[in-house]
């Protein structure tokens with residue numbers, strides 16, 4: 001039995017994101033069954049961190065963030081940008097599709113997301129992580145975590161909120177800036193991310209810079 005952070009909020013977010021056309025949501029359950037075999041870090045590694053204040057860095061980062069509290073990098077891309085600034089994040093939230101190779105050798109906790117459209121890349125990288133706890137978007141088994149949310153960025157914010165953050169500082173969340181690709185699905189994903197960041201802001205103080 002995995003960890004479900006807030007089942008009703010999960011159902012609400014899923015009702016919204018599963019309307020995005022063209023994605024393999026029926027594969028999410030298969031992904032959730034396979035993901036726990038890659039777990040090599042206990043949940044206590046996550047719970048043992050001080051979550052009271054959290055800084056989340058997303059890939060559209062434009063300037064050096066102020067480091068306040070626990071640092072979460074979104075995707076290998078943000079880990080790489082932060083490393084270049086001399087900042088080591090405590091946690092990386094990723095679905096392994098933006099510079100995943102940068103995660104090899106990283107010694108913090110990777111919250112690696114398995115879903116219906118990424119099992120090839122997930123299996124390719126998850127086994128190479130020093131410390132990984134899988135996240136999934138169907139009912140979890142084993143060590144996996146089922147958080148609400150959808151994109152890596154809003155999922156990171158939800159996880160921080162449920163781990164006990166009082167305040168979350170967010171850098172590089174710029175849904176109107178094109179950073180990796182620009183198509184209808186990507187725009188729909190970022191629209192959903194905006195809705196979910198606003199949902200998190202209902203339960204925790206969220207500052208977006």
Ligand SMILES: Nc1ncnc2c1ncn2[C@@H]1O[C@H](COP(=O)(O)OP(=O)(O)OP(=O)(O)O)[C@@H](O)[C@H]1O
Nearest residue numbers: 058060097098151152153154173174175177179180
């Ligand atoms: N302008 C932006 N473009 C893309 N992602 C952004 C942007 N601003 C913030 N983000 C956040 O950073 C994350 C970057 O990850 P990435 O670009 O790999 O997208 P993704 O959600 O994994 O979708 P996909 O892999 O389909 O492009 C997003 O999930 C989103 O939460």
Ligand SMILES: Nc1nc2c(c(=O)[nH]1)N=C(CO)CN2
Nearest residue numbers: 023024025115116117150151
């Ligand atoms: N099935 C499926 N799930 C996802 C996908 C995706 O492309 N397909 N993308 C995500 C973040 O971008 C998160 N979850």
